[in-house]
Amino acid sequence: xxxxxxxxxxxxxxxxxxxxxxxxxxxxxxxxxxxxxxxxxxxxxxxxxxxxxxxxxxxxxxxxxxxxxxxxxxxxxxxxxxxxxxxxxxxxxxxxxxxxxxxxxxxxxxxxxxxxxxxxxxxxxxxxxxxxxxxxxxxxxxxxxxxxxxxxxxxxxxxxxxxxxxxxxxxxxxxxxxxxxxxxxxxxxxxxxxxxxxxxxxxxxxxxxxxxxxxxxxxxxxxxxxxxxxxxxxxxxxxxxxxxxxxxxxxxxxxxxxxxxxxxxxxxxxxxxxxxxxxxxxxxxxxxxxxxxxxxxxxxxxxxxxx
Numbered sequence: 001x002x003x004x005x006x007x008x009x010x011x012x013x014x015x016x017x018x019x020x021x022x023x024x025x026x027x028x029x030x031x032x033x034x035x036x037x038x039x040x041x042x043x044x045x046x047x048x049x050x051x052x053x054x055x056x057x058x059x060x061x062x063x064x065x066x067x068x069x070x071x072x073x074x075x076x077x078x079x080x081x082x083x084x085x086x087x088x089x090x091x092x093x094x095x096x097x098x099x100x101x102x103x104x105x106x107x108x109x110x111x112x113x114x115x116x117x118x119x120x121x122x123x124x125x126x127x128x129x130x131x132x133x134x135x136x137x138x139x140x141x142x143x144x145x146x147x148x149x150x151x152x153x154x155x156x157x158x159x160x161x162x163x164x165x166x167x168x169x170x171x172x173x174x175x176x177x178x179x180x181x182x183x184x185x186x187x188x189x190x191x192x193x194x195x196x197x198x199x200x201x202x203x204x205x206x207x208x209x210x211x212x213x214x215x216x217x218x219x220x221x222x223x224x225x226x227x228x229x230x231x232x233x234x235x236x237x238x239x240x241x242x243x244x245x246x247x248x249x250x251x252x253x254x255x256x257x258x259x260x261x262x263x264x265x266x267x268x269x270x271x272x273x274x275x276x277x278x279x280x281x282x283x284x285x286x287x288x289x290x291x292x293x294x295x296x297x298x299x300x301x302x303x304x305x306x307x
Contacts, residue, residue: 054131059124066116067137070109074142077105081149085217090226092233099219099239106246110254117258125262134194137255138183141203148210150247151220151291158182159288171211175204179287219243220292237295244291249284249305256282 001009009023016023039045050068053060080102084095147156154168158179161167167174175181184196192200215221223231223240230236259282284305290296296304 055128057124057128059120060128062120063116063125063128066112066119069112070137071140071142073105073109074140074146077102077146078142078149080105081146081219084219084222085149085214087222090222090230092226092230092236095223095226095230096233096236096239099236099243103239103243103246106243106251110246110251113254113258117261120262122262129262134198136195138180138195139199139202141206144180144203144207145210146247148207148214149218150243151218153211153215155220155289155291155293171208174211175208179289223292240292241295244295248289248291252282252284253305 012027013023016026034040051061051064053064080098084090084098087094152168153171153174154162156179157164157167157174157177158181161177164177167177181196184193184199185191186193219240223236286305288301288304290301290304293301
């Protein structure tokens with residue numbers, strides 16, 4: 001037996017003994033195990049069976065797959081964010097590297113809008129979208145969780161109520177004042193529409209748990225616990241600013257312009273499928289949503305979404 005193989009066997013024995021398992025049993029199991037294949041590991045058949053059209057229009061398939069890809073990228077983003085949020089001994093290098101990964105995913109999301117924006121016939125979209133009402137991309141739960149994991153709750157409050165200190169402690173109350181609530185309420189009566197009512201029935205309990213869980217472990221809170229020398233690290237600050245701007249301006253505006261192309265393409269301007277005032281809801285200059293406000297100048301705050 002080679003020294004290398006003997007060393008591997010010792011390591012395996014240490015591994016299995018640590019969990020009270022018999023090493024010989026596991027080694028014998030390898031004799032009968034099937035070889036791993038791409039299709040076993042990636043499960044393409046299961047993945048490719050998830051695209052179910054509601055219409056006979058071919059470009060609806062583009063729309064479905066595009067949004068499913070978005071959800072997969074959101075999962076990748078949360079995977080990286082949680083490695084920072086759960087880390088007990090952060091360094092500037094580790095933090096910045098994770099932020100760069102996350103930003104690359106959002107950069108990909110931003111540039112990918114050309115797939116939907118230029119990859120569907122307007123006439124087809126304006127037909128099959130009527131079968132989607134009242135569903136909306138607004139109802140992506142993963143995207144809301146990304147927001148909770150990125151910053152303090154007060155930064156996600158509708159800017160009209162952001163100065164109320166009680167909203168940072170009472171999550172039930174804060175939930176009713178989150179910026180995206182405005183997209184699902186009648187401004188005159190305050191009554192919630194079907195879009196947001198169904199969304200809350202499905203996810204509100206989970207959202208409240210996530211708001212609590214990320215209260216002190218969101219990206220901004222973790223940043224503020226670092227030594228001042230680490231907080232002053234130029235590469236880390238650059239990575240945080242890039243992430244903040246990419247998520248809250250670049251990606252949002254790419255989405256905005258894609259929606260604008262379709263909803264304003266005909267002789268009569270169309271509404272969002274969920275019924276929201278999508279322009280005011282989506283454009284960053286209205287909400288001025290910023291994850292890390294202390295890293296931006298006063299002038300940058302004033303011109304948020306315009307520069």
